[in-house]
Amino acid sequence: MKMRKIAAMGLSAVMAASMVPALPVMADDAAGKVYYLNFKPEQDEAWQNLAAKYTEETGVPVTVVTAASGQYETTLQSEMAKSDAPTLFQVNGPVGLKNWKDYCYDLSGTDIYSQLTSDSYTVKDGDAVDGIAYVIESYGLIVNKTLLEKAGYTVDDIKSFEDLKKVADDIQARKDELGVKGAFTSAGMDGSSDWRFKTHLANLPIYYEYKADGIDDTDAIKGTYLDNYKAVFDLYITDSTCDGADLSAKTADDSRNEFINGDAVFYQNGSWEYGELSKTYSDDELAMIPIYFGVDDENEGLATGTENYWCVNKEASEDDIQATLDFMNWCVTSDEGTKAMGEDMGFTIPFKTAEEPTNVFVKQDQAYTESGLTPVSWNFTTMPSEEWKNGLGTALTSYAAGAGEWDDVVSAFVDGWATEKALSE
Template sequence: MKMKKVTAMGMAALMAATMIPSVPVMADGGGKVYYLNFKPEADEAWQNLAKAYTEETGTEVTVVTAASGQYETTLQSEMAKSDAPTLFQVNGPVGLKSWKDYCYDLKDAEITKGLTSDTYELKDGDAVDGIAYVIESYGLITNKTLLEKAGYSLDDIKSYDDLKKVADDIQARKDELGVKGAFTSAGMDGSSDWRFKTHLANLPIYYEYKEDGIDDTEAIKGTYLDNYKNLFDLYITDSTCDGAELSAKTADDSRNEFVNGEAVFYQNGTWEYAELSKTYGDDEMAMIPIYFGVDDENEGLATGTENYWCVNKNASEEDIQATLDFMNWCVTSETGTKSMADDMGFTLPFKTAQESTNVFVKEDAEYTEAGLTPVSWNFTTMPSEEWKNGLGTALTAYAAGTGSWDDVVSAFVDGWATEKALSE
């Protein structure tokens, strides 16, 4: 993820605000919190949580949510203002490169002491510049009722070949079954395309890294792009719509298709549980791995994080302390942990976390307990947002029939090398 530089004027304003003690204390007048939230799907829950905290403590908390796919440009703009966010996030080491000079050292913060493992600390040298605040999983959300109506159960899908067989059959019988397709639309609108240029694209990276024994690379080889093609082909052929329509299909379109019973499979994550549970009971839906045709018998859900909280060290000492207090309350209080677990669908990497009622979170734990290996989140090593956008453009053209798979491979492999070089 490649973030643009803050303007010179904004930089000067921020630099002028850096003269604060290394360990701030709460001032008599208190402080305020401004959280720039990355997750549009959790906006309502964050607004409610902020209100609850203000009512309990009197501390003003403002939550602003960036539009999907616009977080970095929004962060750039907001950080250039005099009243900048006190709490923001980066996606991992790549995102941190552009913002490490703005990060308050969280090494001695109470919230950091509460982490279940120091592997959730995002470090630059000895400083803890960020901490993971959520662990999530994604896979293929499945309508079990529709699957059974088609004559199948979850036990019938244990590999890519199984998935293709079932999906192809459902697609061929869609009118008989009363659905529009096996899969919800693989929308390539900006609200939805991250599911394919980031989340689905994680799988060929994961398996290449695993085979080569690495955790990053300057030159991706594309060893498993044929598997990537197989999955994407399945998504766009066994679909609720024609591939030429995908450029305009949104995240809401895809979710609504699943909610309305128009498709059996929906690629998304644990964060969708709160919305889907308004329509379906826990016994009516499940999340299965995105079987990739490589190591299917051992593959679990894709589980990890790209969400690291960072505190703006250039905020006033009162605002820094207020922000630290708010963060800690979110992951230790009954109100905070319940909201983050149930309303937002998060698994919290903190000792004080509540057990989630989210059925998808429970399934992830069950897969792991059964000996399946979670697919790690390696998209934090993707070289830049420009790389993702290039891949998304190529995928959209391929789905519409105006571009070739060779273009997708070029965007993936050549684009990776180019963007990695630019980020150095």
């Protein structure tokens, strides 16, 4: 019945179909296999390498398939309808869990659960532990300190939205003199990039509304801080490396490459980008500052949290379930696993055996928190659906191109929220 239910959802998937090539023959004493449907395209190569290393060490076949950006849910629906379904998948939090809780193996009492540093890094249905967070990340504005200093500023000059706007406007006005194309990298609205604005930037007005109202979810978002959202997005599209009309086709790679090439000073993204950026820049050249929102800037830290919870498919065979649990535990306890997750993937993992971070953005997040700043929590896990995000993304793209009004963005945010929440009941 469950498999027919998923098949009925019938959505085709697009994948960056990445599989471990030529898996070794399973050792005589090895039982079971692992199929991991990975959420993070930027960590695909690292996962492939780690899976191959585990297979080489244990003889247990591990297949990693990576869903294309923005296609995880549809890929999961398609793959779970197959006879050889993923044994390890993920949900983005309580909202995502609603669709998949009937497929989640209870992780309480498992070795990996005992390794968690806090029970808060779980999603539960009653007493059952349905998912375990495997990474804590931060995002904000990544800064090329060398270019910023060339413009006559340091990160200490930016402590508020007003400061950010003043500095960015000045850099934009002097871009030819400074040898850059813009203050900010392109706010690309291609599917590989738009999650940065319809999810990560959109988290800020949700965070501040929840904080003001003393809640952690709502069926009717009010949009109290959408003017602040507009102010930041306006800055992104006016002080940019390209015109707003070009953003619909700009990709995540475009934005990253603009930063790597020194075309822009600021780049909204997260700690997961450290591995790529550190190939070009030293730690001394990089910083991450909060996305100052003009609400409580003096107390605002980086946006820190997770939407990445591992779940084990209880419909898999007993051998495959055990093989999957063993692989997960190895990833977060072995020298090879913790090194790969900490260094190659740039993760902070919430487990007792985590290595000290080498990621400069993670270190800066810790420093901000230790200085008394409040991390912005990840509330986008309460966004009602992918359809809501897509509607918001469409409205933002049209607005950036000058073809739509900000009122359309407000409607997509507020009215779309109410509609999608009602449909999820």
